[in-house]
Amino acid sequence: MTRDAEARQRYALGFSAFTVPAILLLPRTGWLWAASFAAAGAAALAAMIYLRRRTAKGLVRLAAETAAGKGALLAALLWNGLMLGRIAAYLCRAYPSGSAFPLTGLLLLLLAVYAARKGAGAVLRTGAIVFLFLIAFYVIIMGFSLPDLHLSWLKPGGKPRWTALPAVLAPVCVLYLSEGEGAAGKPALWLLGGVMLALLAALVTAGTVSPPVAALEPFPFYTAAKSVKILGAMERLEPLVSAALTAGGFCLLGTLCAANGKILSIFLPQPDRIAALANFLVGGGCVWLSGVVSEGVFAIGMTIFWGVFPFLTLLLASRKNTRKFLKNVLTKSGLSDKITERVRGSKSKTKKT
Amino acid sequence: MKWAYILAAVGLTVAFGLPFREYNTEKLLPVRTVQAARSGSGVRIVTEIGAAEGADWRAAVANLRKSASGDVFFDTAEQLVVCGPSLLPEIVQSGELRPSAQVYYADKLTDPEGLNEYLSAHGSDRTVADVRYALLGEEER
Numbered sequence: 001m002t003r004d005a006e007a008r009q010r011y012a013l014g015f016s017a018f019t020v021p022a023i024l025l026l027p028r029t030g031w032l033w034a035a036s037f038a039a040a041g042a043a044a045l046a047a048m049i050y051l052r053r054r055t056a057k058g059l060v061r062l063a064a065e066t067a068a069g070k071g072a073l074l075a076a077l078l079w080n081g082l083m084l085g086r087i088a089a090y091l092c093r094a095y096p097s098g099s100a101f102p103l104t105g106l107l108l109l110l111l112a113v114y115a116a117r118k119g120a121g122a123v124l125r126t127g128a129i130v131f132l133f134l135i136a137f138y139v140i141i142m143g144f145s146l147p148d149l150h151l152s153w154l155k156p157g158g159k160p161r162w163t164a165l166p167a168v169l170a171p172v173c174v175l176y177l178s179e180g181e182g183a184a185g186k187p188a189l190w191l192l193g194g195v196m197l198a199l200l201a202a203l204v205t206a207g208t209v210s211p212p213v214a215a216l217e218p219f220p221f222y223t224a225a226k227s228v229k230i231l232g233a234m235e236r237l238e239p240l241v242s243a244a245l246t247a248g249g250f251c252l253l254g255t256l257c258a259a260n261g262k263i264l265s266i267f268l269p270q271p272d273r274i275a276a277l278a279n280f281l282v283g284g285g286c287v288w289l290s291g292v293v294s295e296g297v298f299a300i301g302m303t304i305f306w307g308v309f310p311f312l313t314l315l316l317a318s319r320k321n322t323r324k325f326l327k328n329v330l331t332k333s334g335l336s337d338k339i340t341e342r343v344r345g346s347k348s349k350t351k352k353t
Numbered sequence: 354m355k356w357a358y359i360l361a362a363v364g365l366t367v368a369f370g371l372p373f374r375e376y377n378t379e380k381l382l383p384v385r386t387v388q389a390a391r392s393g394s395g396v397r398i399v400t401e402i403g404a405a406e407g408a409d410w411r412a413a414v415a416n417l418r419k420s421a422s423g424d425v426f427f428d429t430a431e432q433l434v435v436c437g438p439s440l441l442p443e444i445v446q447s448g449e450l451r452p453s454a455q456v457y458y459a460d461k462l463t464d465p466e467g468l469n470e471y472l473s474a475h476g477s478d479r480t481v482a483d484v485r486y487a488l489l490g491e492e493e494r
Binding site: 098114117 | 448
C-alpha cells in the first residue's frame with residue numbers, strides 16, 4: 001500500500017473516532033462552543049501532524065528512546081486502560097431506550113480487542129470502511145434536519161463544558177499507531193471536516209430541541225433525530241443514530257486497543273496475546289471504575305496523554321532531527337570545516353589580545 | 354482463537370442479558386394522535402389504539418400499554434391534543450413524545466377516528482420542543 005493510501009486510512013480512522021465526542025458530547029455545549037472546541041482540537045492535531053512529518057520514527061518509538069519517555073508510555077498505557085472503560089461505559093448511552101449498560105460497552109470492547117489483535121492494519125482498514133458509512137449517514141440526517149430548525153434557537157450562546165474540551169483530542173490516539181517516516185497525505189480537509197461535523201451536529205441539536213434542553217439531555221442528538229422529516233413525513237432515524245455512534249465508538253476503542261498494543265511492544269517481545277487480554281480485562285473492569293472517577297480527572301488525563309505528552313515528544317524529536325539535518329548539510333557542503341576554522345581563528349585572536 | 358471471542362461474547366450476553374426487547378412486527382401499534390385530559394381518577398388518554406386512565410400521565414401510558422393487543426409506540430405520535438394546559442409539563446417532560454410533535458388545545462376529548470388527518474391539514478405552530486423550552490425558561494426565571 002502506498003504511503004498516501006495508508007495516511008488516508010489513518011485520517012479516516014481518526015475522523016470515525018472523532019464522531020463519538022462530536023455527536024455524543026459536544027452538542028450539549030451549544031454550537032458556538034462545540035465549533036470552538038473542535039477547532040482547538042483540529043489546531044492541536046494539525047501541529048502534531050506537522051511535527052510528526054519531521055520525524056523518522058513513530059511516537060511510541062521516539063518516546064521509548066529515553067527512560068523518562070518509557071515511564072510516560074507506561075503511564076499512558078494505564079491511562080488508556082481507564083479510558084477504554086470510560087468510553088465503553090459512555091457508549092451504552094447510544095441506546096437510551098434500553099438498559100444497555102454494561103453489555104453494549106463490553107461487547108464493543110471485545111470486538112475492538114479482536115480487531116486490534118489482528119494488528120493495527122485491521123483497525124485502520126475497518127476505520128476507512130466505517131468512515132464511508134458514517135459520512136453518508138450524517139450528511140443525510142443533518143441535511144434533512146436543516147430545513148426544520150428553529151432559527152431563534154440558533155443564537156450564539158450556551159455554557160462551555162470545559163471537561164468536554166479534551167475529548168476532542170481523541171483522534172490523537174491514531175498518532176500512537178504510526179511508524180516509520182512521517183505521515184503523508186493532506187490532513188487539512190479531514191480536520192476541516194471534523195470541525196464541520198461538530199458544528200453541524202450541535203446546530204441541528206440546538207435548532208431542534210433548543211439549547212437549554214440539549215444541555216440537560218444525556219444524548220441530545222438522538223432526541224433531535226426523532227424529529228427528522230423526509231419528504232414531509234416523520235421518519236424513525238434515531239436507531240440509525242445509535243448504530244452510527246456504535247460504529248464510531250468501535251473505531252475509537254479499536255484505536256486505543258491498537259495503541260496499547262504498540263506501547264506494550266516496547267516492553268514485551270511478543271505482546272499480542274497479553275495486550276488483547278490486558279485491554280479487555282483492564283478496560284472491562286474500568287467500565288465500573290470509571291463511574292466513580294470525576295469528569296475533571298478525565299479532562300486532565302486526556303489533556304496530558306492525548307495532548308501534552310505526544311506534542312512534547314514530537315516537538316523534542318523534530319528539533320533533534322532538524323539539528324541532525326543541518327549538521328549533515330553543513331558537513332556535505334564543506335561549510336562545517338570552514339565554520340570550525342573560523343571559530344578556532346576567532347578563539348586564538350581573543351587569546352592573543 | 355476466534356472461538357474464544359465468540360464464547361466470551363455469548364458469556365457476556367448470558368451474564369448481563371440482552372438490553373433490547375423482542376418485538377413481533379405484526380403487533381406493532383404506532384400512535385399517531387394522543388389526546389389527554391384530567392379525569393376523576395387522574396389522567397385519561399385517548400388514541401387510535403384505545404383509551405386508558407391512570408393516576409398521572411405515566412400511569413395512564415403504562416395502562417394503555419398493558420391493555421393494548423400489541424406493542425404501543427408513543428414516540429411515533431405526530432400530534433398531542435391537551436384538554437387543560439396544566440397537564441402539559443408532565444407530558445412533555447416524560448420524554449415519551451418526539452420533540453416535533455405538534456401541540457393542540459381542546460375543551461374535551463373527541464373521537465380519534467379521522468382526527469390525525471384533520472389535524473394534519475390544520476397544523477399547529479406549537480411543538481413539544483417549544484413547550485419544553487418555554488417550561489425551562491419559566492423554571493430559570
